[in-house]
Amino acid sequence: MKKYIGVRHEDKYKMERRCPITPSLIKRLLNKSDNIEFCVEESEKRIFKKEEFINSGARIVDSAKDCDVIFGVKEIGFDYFQSNKTYVFFSHVIKGQPYNMPMLKKMMSMGCNLIDYEKVEDESGKRLIFFGKFAGIAGMINSLWSLGLRLKEFGISTPFEKINQAYTYNSLEDAKKVISEVGFDIIKNGLPLELSPFVIGFTGYGNVSMGAQEIYNLLPVKEITPGELLNLDNDKNLPHNVLYKVVFKEKHLVEPKDLDCQFELQDYYAHPEKYRGVFEKYVPHLNILMNCMYWDKKYPRILTKEFLKRHFETYNRPKLTVIGDVTCDPNGSIEATHEGTAIEDPIFVYNPFTELPTMGYKGEGLLIMAVDILPSELPRESSVNFAETLEKYVISIALADYNRSFYELDLPAAIKRGLILHKGELTPRFKYIENYL
DSSP: OOEEEEEEEOSTTOOOOHHHHHHHHHHHHHHOOOOEEEEEEEEEESSSSSHHHHHHTEEEEEEEEEHHHHEOOOOGGGOOOOTTTTEEEEEOOOOOHHHHHHHHHHHHHTOOOEEGGGGBTTTTOOOOOOOOOHHHHHHHHHHHHHHHHHHHTTTTTOGGOOOOOOGGGGSHHHHHHHHHHHHHHHHHHHGGGGOOOEEEEEEESSSSHHHHHHHHTTTEEEEOOOOHHHHHTTTTTTTTTTTEEEEOHHHHHHEEEESSSSOHHHHOOOHHGGGEGGGGGGGGSEEEEESSSSOOOSSOOBBBBHHHHHHHHHHHHOOEEEEEESSOOSSSTTTTSSSSOOOOOOTEEEETTTTTTSSSSSSSEEEEOOOOGGGGSSHHHHHHHHHHHHHHHHHHHHHTTTTTTGGOOOOOOHHHHTEEEEETTEEEGGGGGGOOO
C-alpha cells in the first residue's frame, strides 16, 4: 500500500521560498522505493518551479492535507491539520514558546504525530538536519550590507556600500564574488582611520557561526582571542587594511558568581543560575556583533537594554554599530531584539533611551538585523543542502506504522529523538512541555 508524502506551500512569511524536499531529492527517492508518492502543493513563490517537480515524478496539487505525511519548513495554521496525520516541520515549541502552544494543543487534540527537525539528533545531541549554516551566511551578508548603510548615514564612506541584502543576489556565488571584491578594495585602500581597528565578534562556534565566518573570511581577516581584543585599541601601529575576528565561547560570556570557583562548561549548562554575564567588557571594542549561538531564558543575556543605555550614555557614538542577531530570540540573548524581522523590512535602529525601534537604518541608537528566516534569502542553496541531510530519513518516516506504541515504533533513532507528539501525546523526552501548555 502506497504512502503519500505531501510538501506544503509555506504561508507564514511572504518571502519564505524554501522547500524541505527538492525536485532532485524526489527523483532519487522514487527510484529507491515503489511504495511512496509525492504530492507537492502549488506555490508561485517557491524557488523551485512547478515544472521541476513534475519532471521529478511528483504530482502538483492544490492541497496536500490528506497525505499520510506532510513535510514543511515553518509553523502550520490551525485549519491545515487532519486527525492522525504525521507532520514534519520546525514547530518552535521546545522552549515552551507561548505563541505556538495553541498550535501544539490543536495537534494533540487531533491525535497528530509531530517530528521537529530541530530535535533530530545523534547520540551526543548534535543536530543532523538544519539550515543553520545558511542562516549564518545570509546573516553575515546582511550585516555587512547594514553596516555600509549605517556608516554612510554617519557620513563615512566604505567599500561595504557595494554589498546588497542577501536575497537580491541570484546565487550565493554571486554574493561571494562581490564580497571578495570588497576584500580586494580593503587590501588596496584600507578602511577609514576612524573605523580602525575594525573587529567583528561572533558568539557561538556551531553551524550558524561557521556560516557567518565563511563570509567574513572572504575579507582580509586575522583572528585574535578575546583576551587580545581587550588590548587591541592600545596598538597605534595596526594596519588599516586588516580586519579582525573574535570568536566568543561560553567561558567568555559568563563567570561563576563565586569568584573562588572556576568556569566549568557542563556545570554552566546544568546550573546557569550560578553564573553571571561578563560579555559587556568586550562590547566597546567591536564594530559588529554576530550573535550566532543557541540561547535559552535560563541563561544570562548577552546584552541587556539596561547595558545598552549605559553604553550609549558613556560613548557619544559607540564603536558597536551593527548587531547581526542571527539567533533571533525576541527579548532574548539580545534583549533589544523585540521581534524577528521580515526579509522585506529586515533592519531597525534601537534607541536605548526610549527603548523603541525605528525600522530602517536611520535614527539614534544601534542598528539590529534580526531576520527570522535568513536561509530563505538563499533559498535554492539552503533547500538543496537541507534536503541532502534529510534524504536518508524520508522513506522511513513515510512508511512507519504510527499505530504502534512509541517504544515499538520502527523509526531511525535520530528521528525518534525528534518525535515530539505520537498519536497526540507528548513523548517521554518532551513531557516537560506540559508545564507550558
